[in-house]
Amino acid sequence: MASDDWAAMAAEVYGSFSPGSPIKLQGDLAGREDQAGRLRGIVLSSGEHALIYGERGAGKTSIANTFHLSLHSDTRRIHSIHVNCGDNDFSAIWRKVFRRVKVESDAERRSLDQFYPETITPDDVEIELSNFRINDIPIIILDEFDQISDPRTKILMTETIKSFSDHTIHAKIILVGIAGNAGELIAQHASISRALKQVQMPRLSLAELEAIVTTRYKRCGLRSDDEALFQMAFLSRGLPYYAHLIGRHSALAAIQKKKVFVDVEDVFLGLQEAIKEVDQTITEAYLAAIVSQRNEETLYEPVLTACAPAESDDLGQFQQAAVSAPLSEIAPRKPAYTPTTFAFHMNEFCEDKRGRILSRVGEARNYRYSFTDAMMQPYVIIRALQSGRLKRATFQKFIARRQRSLAV
Numbered sequence: 444m445a446s447d448d449w450a451a452m453a454a455e456v457y458g459s460f461s462p463g464s465p466i467k468l469q470g471d472l473a474g475r476e477d478q479a480g481r482l483r484g485i486v487l488s489s490g491e492h493a494l495i496y497g498e499r500g501a502g503k504t505s506i507a508n509t510f511h512l513s514l515h516s517d518t519r520r521i522h523s524i525h526v527n528c529g530d531n532d533f534s535a536i537w538r539k540v541f542r543r544v545k546v547e548s549d550a551e552r553r554s555l556d557q558f559y560p561e562t563i564t565p566d567d568v569e570i571e572l573s574n575f576r577i578n579d580i581p582i583i584i585l586d587e588f589d590q591i592s593d594p595r596t597k598i599l600m601t602e603t604i605k606s607f608s609d610h611t612i613h614a615k616i617i618l619v620g621i622a623g624n625a626g627e628l629i630a631q632h633a634s635i636s637r638a639l640k641q642v643q644m645p646r647l648s649l650a651e652l653e654a655i656v657t658t659r660y661k662r663c664g665l666r667s668d669d670e671a672l673f674q675m676a677f678l679s680r681g682l683p684y685y686a687h688l689i690g691r692h693s694a695l696a697a698i699q700k701k702k703v704f705v706d707v708e709d710v711f712l713g714l715q716e717a718i719k720e721v722d723q724t725i726t727e728a729y730l731a732a733i734v735s736q737r738n739e740e741t742l743y744e745p746v747l748t749a750c751a752p753a754e755s756d757d758l759g760q761f762q763q764a765a766v767s768a769p770l771s772e773i774a775p776r777k778p779a780y781t782p783t784t785f786a787f788h789m790n791e792f793c794e795d796k797r798g799r800i801l802s803r804v805g806e807a808r809n810y811r812y813s814f815t816d817a818m819m820q821p822y823v824i825i826r827a828l829q830s831g832r833l834k835r836a837t838f839q840k841f842i843a844r845r846q847r848s849l850a851v
């Protein structure tokens with residue numbers, strides 16, 4: 444191929460992978476058939492609304508953007524309005540929604556919010572949203588619901604959903620937010636469990652992560668082998684954001700070498716660029732967690748690095764003892780580490796002064812740890828591989844162990 448063709452292929456790769464933005468087309472979404480099917484069922488069932496919740500970066504906004512696209516028909520029109528709540532109160536959130544609803548008034552098209560110069564109440568919302576014709580279904584998506592700090596706003600939202608359900612308003616409310624369970628997001632969630640159906644967004648499987656990469660490679664005229672695909676999917680730890688980021692940079696590394704076949708070497712080469720593109724908030728949180736008083740060598744960074752490949756359960760939780768083995772390889776020393784050597788560091792990682800980079804549950808002596816932000820764990824591994832702190836051989840060893848445990 445001529446150099447223009449390689450440049451065109453690189454441009455295609457940039458366009459195909461979208462680490463920076465949620466998915467907007469149904470065909471671009473890997474997996475999620477169950478969740479999308481459930482959400483469509485909720486929209487078509489009278490009196491039901493939905494709460495989409497899950498870890499940061501799991502793909503909540505992407506499913507909210509796309510699940511309803513196939514519901515359009517000759518007799519049914521879907522009007523989706525998607526707003527981010529931010530730290531706003533009830534009235535401000537619904538004002539954002541009303542600004543996106545156009546109404547004809549005195550032969551003039553105005554937005555609905557102009558009719559509400561003052562506060563917008565739950566009753567105003569109910570009245571306005573009951574005005575739609577039966578074949579026009581508004582779907583109001585209130586995203587980033589976790590950002591709301593005002594408890595009263597949450598209570599009013601619960602009341603609104605309850606009255607929508609009781610009065611069978613056919614407009615639908617979909618709440619979306621980062622949470623481990625519904626109770627973290629919703630006020631009095633038990634009282635609206637019949638009206639507000641919970642749809643959890645789990646991490647993607649290895650096969651689904653591989654599909655994110657292969658479908659896009661195919662589009663760009665690229666190929667890859669099983670080993671490289673496995674590494675990309677494994678490094679992503681179930682989070683589609685990383686599959687996009689690593690898939691993109693592995694491809695660019697191959698294209699730079701004028702190859703259309705992406706192999707394991709390209710994956711590891713691609714990490715060097717991928718790490719530079721990772722969300723700045725993650726880099727900052729990492730640096731805040733490992734900081735040392737006088738810039739001296741401490742165990743904070745090695746211990747945090749060793750937490751990332753530590754053997755964990757289905758919930759991503761690991762015990763302190765599981766950190767010893769990777770730590771011995773990352774920062775070898777004699778005598779070997781025992782959990783007491785680094786108990787202090789693990790404790791501090793759970794405290795405010797180190798940004799609570801780890802969370803801890805259970806009883807003393809039997810604590811189970813996890814990364815508080817799901818996006819952090821892949822970052823720690825990628826950063827350590829890229830800096831050489833984590834040797835590829837060590838990484839492979841832990842992958843091999845996990846592969847075996849997956850095979851049992």
Ligand SMILES: Nc1ncnc2c1ncn2[C@@H]1O[C@H](COP(=O)(O)OP(=O)(O)OP(=O)(O)O)[C@@H](O)[C@H]1O
Nearest residue numbers: 461462465472473499500501502503504505683684
């Ligand atoms: N099923 C999927 N298939 C392919 N790519 C996906 C899928 N789900 C999400 N993505 C991609 O993953 C990234 C994160 O997705 P998204 O923004 O929807 O997650 P989120 O859960 O809303 O994140 P946040 O918690 O930060 O709001 C985006 O780059 C998006 O393009």
Ligand SMILES: [Mg+2]
Nearest residue numbers: 503504505586
């Ligand atoms: Mg989102």
